[in-house]
Amino acid sequence: MAYNRFLLLLIGLISSYLHKAQGRPIDFWCNNQDRKSRTNRIEGLKKDMADCVGSETLPSPIQIPCVWVHPAEWANKTLQQRSVEVLGALQGFQDRVQEASKQQTTLQCQTSLLKKLESHIRNDVDIVQRLHIQNGTYHSVIQYCFNQTSLKEVLEQYRRLLSKKLERLATDLHDSMCKAEHRSTNTKGP
Numbered sequence: 001m002a003y004n005r006f007l008l009l010l011i012g013l014i015s016s017y018l019h020k021a022q023g024r025p026i027d028f029w030c031n032n033q034d035r036k037s038r039t040n041r042i043e044g045l046k047k048d049m050a051d052c053v054g055s056e057t058l059p060s061p062i063q064i065p066c067v068w069v070h071p072a073e074w075a076n077k078t079l080q081q082r083s084v085e086v087l088g089a090l091q092g093f094q095d096r097v098q099e100a101s102k103q104q105t106t107l108q109c110q111t112s113l114l115k116k117l118e119s120h121i122r123n124d125v126d127i128v129q130r131l132h133i134q135n136g137t138y139h140s141v142i143q144y145c146f147n148q149t150s151l152k153e154v155l156e157q158y159r160r161l162l163s164k165k166l167e168r169l170a171t172d173l174h175d176s177m178c179k180a181e182h183r184s185t186n187t188k189g190p
Contacts, residue, residue, distance in 0.1 A: 030178035042159040052109035061147035065092035067161040088140030094121045
């Protein structure tokens, strides 16, 4: 009996530490607070950077994917094209940040910040990729807009990707995904 209570307590403790995005992907697309918390984590990394002397300048530039949205172009794209564009930008960030974090010339605290950013990006890529698993295959073309040697600016560009492009995709998906989810949860019995 005590063993069962211990296991139940352990399961509860472990599940409380799991990140929200590890649950159902629908929760990410339908919960504005979850997406806002992602942007806030980037602000937290910027604050952590202040404690890391010499972390502002990267030893070599990172190619930055295009993060802005041209409203007229966006409106002419299908939902699939929009999600592929967002996924491509996320994967572009992931690849370049991963390369930078493996460089021998980065400071230890700088490497730590890049690894944290890489982990955040990986979670975001997983969420957007789940859309494509549900909707079939995809082929993303990553468009890079400029190079950046400032870690603070890399973090800012990633925050812009989340708050602009990813948020716009979430807005586009909200009605179809969240209303369908709301209907399915209301039709389930006790």
